[in-house]
Structures are given as C-alpha cells and as structure tokens.
Amino acid sequence: MKLTFCWAAKIVTWSCYLIETWNTKFLVDCGMFQWPKEIMRLNYEPFLFDPKEIDFVLLTHAHIDHCGILPKLHRDGFDGKIYTTSATRDLCEILFEDSAEIQEKNTEQENRRRQRIWQPLRVPLYNKDDAKNCMPLFSIVEYKKTYNITENIQVRYQDAWHIMWSASIEVWITEDNKKTKLVFSGDIGQRNTPIIQDPTLIQDADYLFMESTYWDRLHEDSAGKEELLLKYTLETYKRWWKLLIPSFSVERTQELLYFFNMLIKKWKFPKEKIFLDSPLSIKATEIFKRHTEYFDNEATHKYANPFNFAELQYSENVEDSQKLNTYNQPCIIIAGNGMCTAWRITHHLKHGLRDKRNMLLFVGYQAEWTLWRHIQEWEKKIKIMDADITVNAEIEAIHGFSGHAGYDELIKRAGGFAKPPKKTFIIHGEEKAQIALKARLEEINFECTIPSLKDVVEL
Ligand SMILES: [Zn+2]
Numbered sequence: 501m502k503l504t505f506c507w508a509a510k511i512v513t514w515s516c517y518l519i520e521t522w523n524t525k526f527l528v529d530c531g532m533f534q535w536p537k538e539i540m541r542l543n544y545e546p547f548l549f550d551p552k553e554i555d556f557v558l559l560t561h562a563h564i565d566h567c568g569i570l571p572k573l574h575r576d577g578f579d580g581k582i583y584t585t586s587a588t589r590d591l592c593e594i595l596f597e598d599s600a601e602i603q604e605k606n607t608e609q610e611n612r613r614r615q616r617i618w619q620p621l622r623v624p625l626y627n628k629d630d631a632k633n634c635m636p637l638f639s640i641v642e643y644k645k646t647y648n649i650t651e652n653i654q655v656r657y658q659d660a661w662h663i664m665w666s667a668s669i670e671v672w673i674t675e676d677n678k679k680t681k682l683v684f685s686g687d688i689g690q691r692n693t694p695i696i697q698d699p700t701l702i703q704d705a706d707y708l709f710m711e712s713t714y715w716d717r718l719h720e721d722s723a724g725k726e727e728l729l730l731k732y733t734l735e736t737y738k739r740w741w742k743l744l745i746p747s748f749s750v751e752r753t754q755e756l757l758y759f760f761n762m763l764i765k766k767w768k769f770p771k772e773k774i775f776l777d778s779p780l781s782i783k784a785t786e787i788f789k790r791h792t793e794y795f796d797n798e799a800t801h802k803y804a805n806p807f808n809f810a811e812l813q814y815s816e817n818v819e820d821s822q823k824l825n826t827y828n829q830p831c832i833i834i835a836g837n838g839m840c841t842a843w844r845i846t847h848h849l850k851h852g853l854r855d856k857r858n859m860l861l862f863v864g865y866q867a868e869w870t871l872w873r874h875i876q877e878w879e880k881k882i883k884i885m886d887a888d889i890t891v892n893a894e895i896e897a898i899h900g901f902s903g904h905a906g907y908d909e910l911i912k913r914a915g916g917f918a919k920p921p922k923k924t925f926i927i928h929g930e931e932k933a934q935i936a937l938k939a940r941l942e943e944i945n946f947e948c949t950i951p952s953l954k955d956v957v958e959l
Pocket of ligand 1: 561563566662687
C-alpha cells in the first residue's frame with residue numbers, strides 16, 4: 501500500500517493523509533489550511549487526488565484543521581462515508597456552517613480587490629449549501645468497537661483526550677494475506693483533562709503517525725490551571741476592569757466555563773459577569789450540553805450541569821457584543837477566535853489593549869505568524885484592524901489549558917507500546933518540536949521519520 505502526506509507535514513495547522521491499497525483509496529482527516537495568508541491560498545489548489553476516487557474518510561475530530569475542507573471534497577465529487585463519533589458530527593455541522601460564512605465573506609472582500617485590478621473573480625472555497633450537503637455523508641462510530649469498513653479494512657476509534665469525542669484511529673489493512681496495522685494518533689490531549697474520560701492506551705502498531713504539536717513543552721497540571729485562573733481574575737478585578745480571554749470555540753471554551761463554574765461553586769470567586777461573546781462557542785456549548793455520554797465522573801456527578809450558572813451570559817448578537825465596549829463593571833469576556841485572527845476578539849483587543857487595567861489571558865496554542873505570537877513575544881506596538889495599538893494591558897498565559905499533550909505525556913503514550921512500531925512518522929508540529937520528539941523517541945528504539953508535504957511512502 502501507499503500513503504501520501506497530503507498535508508500536516510512540518511507544520512501544525514492542518515492534517516490529511518491518503519492511503520491507497522490495491523482496491524481502495526481513503527483519507528484520514530481532510531483539514532483546512534488556516535494561517536498565514538500565504539499558506540491559506542493552498543486551500544484553493546486542486547486536491548492531490550481525484551475526490552471521486554476516494555471511497556471513504558476516517559475523521560479524528562472536529563477541529564477545522566482536521567475536517568474543514570470536507571464540504572469542498574464533497575462538492576468536488578467525493579460521495580463516500582465519513583466515519584466519526586456522534587458529537588464530532590454535530591460539531592462539524594456548526595463548524596462547516598461558520599466556515600462557509602467566513603469563506604463567502606472573504607471571497608466577497610477578495611473579489612472587490614480583484615475587480616479593481618482586473619483579475620478574474622474567485623468563487624468561495626465552499627458555501628453554506630456545500631456545507632449542508634456534506635452532512636448526510638457522516639456515519640457514526642463508537643469508541644472501542646471494531647468496524648469492518650471493507651472486506652480488507654477494519655478500524656477502531658479510541659478516545660484521544662484532545663477534545664471531547666476526539667479519536668486516535670487504529671486501522672488494519674489486509675493485503676496478500678498480510679495484515680498491517682496503522683495508528684493515527686490524531687491530536688493527543690493531556691491526562692486528567694476535566695470533563696473528558698481518560699482513554700485506553702494503544703499498545704501496538706506497524707506504522708505510527710504521531711502528532712508533535714507541544715513536544716517541546718511541559719504543562720501545568722489541572723490544579724495549577726485552576727489556581728492561575730483564580731489569581732489572574734482576582735488581579736484584574738482588583739483593578740476593577742476586564743479580563744479578556746481569546747478562546748477556541750470547541751472544548752477550550754467549555755473547559756474554561758467548567759473551571760469558572762467550579763470556582764464559583766467553591767465560593768472562592770467574585771460573582772461578576774462572565775460573557776461568552778462568540779456565536780460559534782455558544783452553539784458548541786449547547787452541543788456539549790446534549791452529549792453527556794462521554795463526560796467523566798466529576799463532570800457528571802459533582803457538577804451536574806457544568807455549563808449552566810447564573811453569572812454566565814451569552815452575547816448572541818453584534819449589539820450585545822458592542823455593549824461590552826462600554827460595560828463599566830469588572831467582568832470576564834471569553835471571545836473567539838482563539839488565534840485572534842478575526843471576529844469579535846479583535847474588537848475587544850482593539851478597545852482593550854491600550855488600557856493597563858485590563859488583562860489579556862492566553863489559554864491555548866498559537867501558531868507561528870499569528871497576532872498572539874507577536875503579543876506574547878512582548879512587541880508593544882501592534883496593528884489590529886488597521887489601527888496602531890500600543891499594548892499597555894497586562895499579558896499572561898496559562899499553558900496548562902492546551903488541548904495537546906506535553907512531552908511527558910507523548911513519551912508515556914509511546915512507552916505504552918509493547919514493542920516499537922516498524923516506523924513512526926512524526927507529524928503535525930512545528931519543525932523544532934518534531935526534531936526534539938524524534939531524538940527522544942529514538943532513545944527508546946523507535947525508528948522515526950519527519951515527512952514533508954506531498955511525500956509518498958510505501959508501507
Ligand atoms: Zn485538534
């Protein structure tokens with residue numbers, strides 16, 4: 501069989517692998533390029549394969565860099581099944597709709613520019629109809645069950661801890677009476693993440709495809725996160741002002757709400773308003789409320805409904821969001837998007853970063869090239885929505901909120917293998933993280949490769 505690294509090699513923000521056996525072609529993930537602009541243009545290039553020839557897709561989780569291009573894949577001819585967990589399907593539905601809206605708006609803007617310089621106009625990567633049309637292709641799988649997808653291909657999904665209902669996927673392929681096992685780690689999360697149940701460790705593979713996003717970091721543990729969240733909130737409230745938190749809509753936002761609810765229930769926390777200012781985060785939170793089947797014991801029993809509490813207020817529309825600019829009480833504003841590349845958080849940053857009483861708190865991975873990285877690296881002068889801003893607000897970060905495992909966890913996962921795989925491909929990470937993970941895995945006798953975009957390997 502043959503595997504092509506369509507994307508996800510030597511860069512963090514997207515994922516797609518093509519596997520070709522003698523009679524089947526399938527994909528694992530089909531993500532969208534997100535940042536920076538020069539790389540986003542790759543979304544408009546034709547696929548490296550003919551979508552009509554793809555028999556099915558195995559989807560690890562509902563992050564746009566893993567699933568975001570599926571509506572385009574369908575529009576361009578793919579008509580097979582997309583196998584994933586039930587809530588991943590529900591989350592994809594809101595992500596695709598949101599993404600289609602962004603595509604349509606961006607294309608409109610781009611076409612205005614093209615019109616001025618007499619360039620041919622562009623069609624959106626996909627539109628809302630494409631997003632809707634893709635949904636009937638989804639086919640639901642459960643964790644830990646083995647499915648015969650074809651006569652020669654079996655798959656089993658295991659919880660990856662990364663976001664709720666995310667998966668690592670085991671794939672068994674039989675060719676010439678020989679069975680080969682591939683394992684796609686998907687994005688791997690941390691142990692003891694709130695809400696999510698701890699996973700089953702995978703113990704064997706012939707070929708392992710392992711993410712490396714945070715290989716070069718360690719994280720604060722859960723207790724550390726809770727304390728830091730309390731500390732930064734109290735510090736901001738002491739100055740009688742606002743705590744701004746850019747957050748990813750799926751999982752990170754719900755984890756934050758879970759912690760704030762917990763802090764309020766423990767009576768350690770001031771009862772000021774917590775605004776959730778992101779329509780997508782609000783929709784995702786509603787999906788979390790519906791899918792309690794994989795909540796862990798603590799989320800199910802101790803905090804029976806972790807996303808319902810009096811201090812939480814949804815800012816559903818633009819007017820609600822704009823009102824926050826003049827809201828003059830201490831408060832917390834959680835707004836999308838998580839990388840500060842667009843949407844409501846950019847308005848809050850434009851209004852809030854000049855004021856030294858405010859605090860901007862980072863709670864997640866930020867790709868290279870993003871505004872967040874510029875701010876994190878203490879550049880005091882930045883540009884937001886064409887405005888020059890001098891950053892006076894306090895800047896803090898809690899790394900423990902990462903949805904990605906730190907190096908200790910990744911090594912524990914690898915150490916869980918009864919014997920090293922024949923080969924391990926290190927994927928989905930910035931280059932320095934990949935090199936560091938490779939060196940460490942080689943110490944425990946893993947043979948590792950760091951593939952490049954469009955590499956093809958025979959397995
Ligand atoms: Zn992810």
